[in-house]
Amino acid sequence: xxxxxxxxxxxxxxxxxxxxxxxxxxxxxxxxxxxxxxxxxxxxxxxxxxxxxxxxxxxxxxxxxxxxxxxxxxxxxxxxxxxxxxxxxxxxxxxxxxxxxxxxxxxxxxxxxxxxxxxxxxxxxxxxxxxxxxxxxxxxxxxxxxxxxxxxxxxxxxxxxxxxxxxxxxxxxxxxxxxxxxxxxxxxxxxxxxxxxxxxxxxxxxxxxxxxxxxxxxxxxxxxxxxxxxxxxxxxxxxxxxxxxxxxxxxxxxxxxxxxxxxxxxxxxxxxxxxxxxxxxxxxxxxxxxxxxxxxxxxxxxxxxxxxxxxxxxxxxxxxxxxxxxxxx
Numbered sequence: 001x002x003x004x005x006x007x008x009x010x011x012x013x014x015x016x017x018x019x020x021x022x023x024x025x026x027x028x029x030x031x032x033x034x035x036x037x038x039x040x041x042x043x044x045x046x047x048x049x050x051x052x053x054x055x056x057x058x059x060x061x062x063x064x065x066x067x068x069x070x071x072x073x074x075x076x077x078x079x080x081x082x083x084x085x086x087x088x089x090x091x092x093x094x095x096x097x098x099x100x101x102x103x104x105x106x107x108x109x110x111x112x113x114x115x116x117x118x119x120x121x122x123x124x125x126x127x128x129x130x131x132x133x134x135x136x137x138x139x140x141x142x143x144x145x146x147x148x149x150x151x152x153x154x155x156x157x158x159x160x161x162x163x164x165x166x167x168x169x170x171x172x173x174x175x176x177x178x179x180x181x182x183x184x185x186x187x188x189x190x191x192x193x194x195x196x197x198x199x200x201x202x203x204x205x206x207x208x209x210x211x212x213x214x215x216x217x218x219x220x221x222x223x224x225x226x227x228x229x230x231x232x233x234x235x236x237x238x239x240x241x242x243x244x245x246x247x248x249x250x251x252x253x254x255x256x257x258x259x260x261x262x263x264x265x266x267x268x269x270x271x272x273x274x275x276x277x278x279x280x281x282x283x284x285x286x287x288x289x290x291x292x293x294x295x296x297x298x299x300x301x302x303x304x305x306x307x308x309x310x311x312x313x314x315x316x317x318x319x320x321x322x323x324x325x326x327x328x329x
Contacts, residue, residue, distance in 0.1 A: 007031060008120070010028075011028055011134075012025070019099055019137065019138055020139055021100060021140055024097065024098055026097070028092045033088050034088055036088065037124070038083040038084070038125050041123050042075040042121070043074055043122075043123070044074070044075050045070075046072075046097055048068035048116045050113070051267075052217045052219045052267045053112060054225050062225075066265070068100070068104065068264070069099070073095065099138070102140070102263070104138075104265035105138060105258055105263075107262055107265070111217045112267060114268065117136065118136070120133070140259075142294070142297050144185065144300050152183070152300050153182070157176075157290070159287065161278075163284050170200070171199050171201050172200060175194065175276070175287065179293070180193075180249075182293055184295060185254070185299045186255060186256045187256075189251040190274060191249045192249070192274065195244065196239055196278065198239045198245075204245075204279065205280065206235060208234060210232070210233045211232040212230055213257065213270065214272075214273070215227040215228075215269070216268070217267065217268055218268070232255065257272075259295050259296055273292050275290055277289075
């Protein structure tokens, strides 16, 4: 009966597959053999990489890559020592590696990604090599309590915009927008207050507030691609000439998203903004106010909270959530 490899698996001690920079990545490579099996070696490789790829195949236009982890070890066998014979049954080969500090979070986008995985290769003397790999997830958390204190305070933006032409038909629309603070975590809501005063002779067709995500992909130091997505939107209707419209603490929900900036990655940046947009009824351009926000991992703690540090778990969904990747274009 020919030799047969019944099982060949990479198993992590942490079953959630979620790790933080500085933690130990540990586990074992498991194999189950049916017969005595000569092997040259069992090779183990841990990889962490950031990739930007615009286009694919023959239409690939831009490509760049950076490495965060490239760690290789032999779990069985030594160079020049010939073959080892493994008996039938289950064999376990443990591994343990300290993850470097400053690793960027796992991320999956349309034109690039940050990914971490382990590869195992079992080499036989006859030239046959059995391979397997297992992905794991890295979360580089942003604790809002360690960011500048000004982010916990309300901040605002205002504008005055002239609508119409000439001395008779022109008029000014003024707008003031405020957010309850400048930083949030997924699952929270942004409280928005705004006042629009329409002193023009034209009606404002509508106004809206939008939470947006901007992903920028760079290759060889140049911008390669850019995505902008609206994640949550609130709308108000018409504001007639000479009237005002007031938004009173209306809530924009923050869905599960990776934190701002992918700190540690130099190819992909992620930023979030709240845009307040006024749409004039005439042929005038939209009036936009931009309020940047920071999206973190751990929320602000109240002064009366007893816990000095956040719990060591990711408090929302995993950072690779990207529903639009499955949309058909």
